[in-house]
Amino acid sequence: NETEKPSGEKSCLLHGLALIGVRSVLGIENVSGSPFNIQRSLRIPNLTYDEVGKMFGWYEKESGQKVEPDVVEKLFYETRGQPGLVSWFGELLTETYNKTPEKPVTMRHFDYAFRMAVKALPNNNIINIISKAKEEPCRETVLKFFRTDQKTGFAFDDPLLNFLYMNGVIDTEETDDDLYVRFSSPFVQKRLFNYFSRELFPEVGRVTELFEDLSDTLTTDGLHVGSLVRRYEKYLRKNRDWLLRDAPRRKDLRVFEAVYHFNLYEYLRRFLGNKNARVWPEFPTGNGTIDLIIDYEGTRYGLELKSYSDERAYRESLGQAARYGKSLGLSVIWLVVFVEHIPDEYRKKYETDHIDGETGVTVRPVFAATGG
Structure with a gap:
């Protein structure tokens, strides 16, 4: 030696x-x-x-x-x-x-x-990964990896998964009973998230009106995330037709779930862009979870993004959000749940604070209706 x-x-x-x-x-x-x-x-x-x-x-x-x-x-x-x-x-x-x-x-x-x-910096490894992920038929597959309602199973015999794995776009996550796709690293996932959000939404239109009163959202106590998501919901409803005209869609013609996450991210960046704030995505698991972190006026806010699938998954997401909030050192975290439509009575039922018994973190759910 x-x-x-x-x-x-x-x-x-x-x-x-x-x-x-x-x-x-x-x-x-x-x-x-x-x-x-x-x-x-x-x-x-x-x-x-x-x-x-x-x-x-x-x-x-x-x-x-x-x-x-x-x-x-x-x-x-x-x-x-x-x-x-x-x-x-x-x-x-x-x-x-x-x-x-x-x-x-x-x-x-x-x-x-x-x-x-x-x-800002070029890196041949990342350039290669993005070049593989952005082209069809890989593009549609990669967009599915950003979904939050379920994980994608991995099989080496699947030619697209094989190709993405061999080119460093994805890796595998092994559980007790199965093998799932995960992005190869949080940094790679961030670069892909940024690429797709900018590529799909180079323009987001006007996010506020001239002389609009923002005091319900930008309060004297800080940022009211619930009101901010309500504003986004109204913005999406108003601009949906042109915003999503060319958005990638599934075979049933529904917009990919991740598209709304990209759009919310770009909306928040524009809305908070000149207000001493910073917004960035985090991916604590590499699959099934997307979080947006906001620093505003010296305070940090956590938003965990989910799509509503059923009651059981929703309840599980409350605990998951609480655990992530604890890892961030937050006493309160917001759970932003995307759903096509939600009646007022169900919004009232679900949008109530949940105090997690295990972590003590308060989870504040807020639903964002996408309209289809």
């Missing part, structure tokens, strides 16, 4: 090694170079949390610059250890945006680098 030896004392130096492939490298384990090795492949696993930590440990040892543990933890969460993305973010943090190498790399540095990575 020569790991701790200086380079000059090592018996062998590996100057460089390139492995080409998103998921695997065909034939790499065949020494002879046989023409019959095409069935063999070397699986390229994601890095573990410990391995990512060691990489930054090596950097700290060589550079003398401290990297806060929270940075490593957040980087691993966003990339799930995908080697190319880990290295890219490492480069952004330690080189590109490392303006003060004499000071530790903190979460403030990570947040800035991450915002740039989401919005």
